[in-house]
Amino acid sequence: MIMVCLLSSLSGCLGGWVARANEAGLVYRRCGCRCGQTGRQLGVRCERLAEVDHGRWYFAVQLTGIDERRVRVRRGGFASRAEAERACWVLRQVPGHEAAGMWTLRRWLEFWLSENEGRLRPSTMVNYRGLVNDYLIPQLGHVRMRKLRTRDAQRAMDRISHRHVRGGRLISAGTLNGIRAVLRSALSAARRQGVIDRNPGRGLRLPNGARPRAVVWDAEREKAWNDTGVRPRVAVWGLHQVGRFLEAVQSDPLFALWWLVALRGPRRGEIAGLRWEDINLVDGELTIREQVVVVRGVERLGPPKSAAGVRTLALDEFSVRLLTDLWHRQRRRFGWVDPKQRVFLHEDGRPVRPDWLTRRFAKLVKNVDLPPVRLHDLRHGAAGIASAAGVGLKQIQEDMGHHTPLTTIETYICVFKQIAKQAVRASAELLLQHVRVRASLAGAYQA
Incomplete structure (x- = not known):
């Protein structure tokens, strides 16, 4: 009896702190009573905590997070010490996850x-x-x-x-x-990993915004750009503009690279990472296996953008001739050509980098006095040229290295104006075969 009284007295003197520190954590009791003078909560200092039914039970425990760092976790509001200890034990079964739940985002x-x-x-x-x-x-x-x-x-x-x-x-x-x-x-x-119960990022609504689609630089858009300086977000050259560019850079050492990008549309990292062992000049094929990326000034080799990026592109006779001439020039200059050597090099033998290609292309475009496009826009244009030439959508998708044809349709295929006119004329001719048109209107159409 004396021992019980001493414990009760000690509990009141220490502010009602009834705790036990062991490997399971710290278990204590506190209440919401407030000081009559300051209005602040007494918490563990309330003298009434000596009463059996006063206050609620809490626990505090140090846990090791999933990043191996320690964090203090507190929980409370339990009716008894046993409930607090049981909750603390359950918490310690998955300590890393619960600790991470206390982190900030x-x-x-x-x-x-x-x-x-x-x-x-x-x-x-x-x-x-x-x-x-x-x-x-x-x-x-x-x-x-x-x-x-x-x-x-x-x-x-x-x-x-x-x-x-x-x-x-x-x-x-x-x-x-x-x-x-x-x-x-x-x-x-x-x-x-059990850190949270549900994903708050699901179901987020964004403003309606159409994916930017490539448009073709025509006379009207070019005049607006010259007058206002405002250009479309994604613009590609027309066929005659691509032709002007390729004619102007025929003497450039990298003419074969510009030609391949304009015709077959590889990404800049893919064309920069191309090796001679990836080219079959006999069968006229080019295989994309890897790409070069520059991260914080450091060049790194890796796989293409997606699994569909690993692909084989057919080459025409002119492209094969260009690459054959390039191979012979490198052999005369460096003595031999290692199959694992990069195809496109600087004059001193260093491989070209994607970021340098971007700057070089922008300089050439400025010198030719053409409306501005990015190097990647040549890839857009290559898809448009293939579409205008009658190449099927599935083949264009595979050549571009897209996972689905949806990307090809929504972003890359732009119809050149002259091709659009031919298409609508062909459609009108088909429709007129089933329409009896007055002689005056038929004459106007024939004109």
């Missing part, structure tokens, strides 16, 4: 990026880090994982959608889709 995104280092292409990682650091962390980085809700993510996306980027334009629909995809992927990983 910033910490989780940084952990998720580090976990994917090496699993994704370096260029993809650079893009992901840019979206995380520029958009997601400033908007949502302070929110704890367990408290993140879909409404929070939606409000953040709404704010981002009203941001302006370079040139005073609103942020593009493509960038918004990329931000949403990164957030959804990171939160899906958190859900798979």
Whole structure:
């Protein structure tokens, strides 16, 4: 009896702290009573905690997170010590996941990026880090994982959608889709690992925005560009403009490269990474197996953009002749040609890099005095040329290295004006075969 009284007295003197520290964590009791003078909660200092039915039970435990760092987790509101101890025991069965649930979204995104280092292409990682650091962390980085809700993510996306980027334009629909995809992927990983119960990134709505489609530089668009300086987001040359460019660069050492990009449409990293062992001059074939990417100034070799990017392209006789002449020039200059050597080199034998090709192409375009296009727009134009030449959609999709024909249809195929006129004339002729037209109108059509 004396011992019970002493324990009760000790509990009151120490502010009602009834705790036990062991490997299972710290279990204690506290209440919501407030001080009559200051109005502050007494918490564990309330003298009434000596009463059996006063206050609620809590626990605190140190857990090792999934990143091997320690974090303190607190839970409370239990009716008895036994309930608090049981909840603490359950929590300790999956300590890493519960600890991660206490993280802010910033910490989780940084952990998720580090976990994917090496699993994704370096260029993809650079893009992901840019979206995380520029958009997601400033908007949502302070929110704890367990408290993140879909409404929070939606409000953040709404704010981002009203941001302006370079040139005073609103942020593009493509960038918004990329931000949403990164957030959804990171939160899906958190859900798979038990950090959160559901993915708040699912169901986010974005403003309606059409994917930019390539248009052809015609006289009207070129005049508007000369007058205002405003150019279409994605514009490709017409056939005559491609012809003017290729005629002007025939003496360039990399003429074979410009020709292949304009005709077959490989990506710049794919054409830069091409090796002689990838070219079959006898059968007239070129195989895309890898690409070069430059990440923070460092050149890296890796697979093409997708599995569909590994492909074999047929070559015409003129392309084969160009590559054969290039092979002989390199043999005379360097003495021999290693099959594993890159096809396109500088004068000193160094392989060309994708970023250098972009700058070189822009300089050539300026010298030729043509409306501006990117090097990648030659790829768009190659798809348009193939379509105008009557090549089937499936073949164009395979040649471009697209996973689905939807990408080819929505983004790459642009119909040149002269081809469009031929198409509508052919359609009208077919329709007129089944329509009796008055002589005056028929004469006008024939004219």
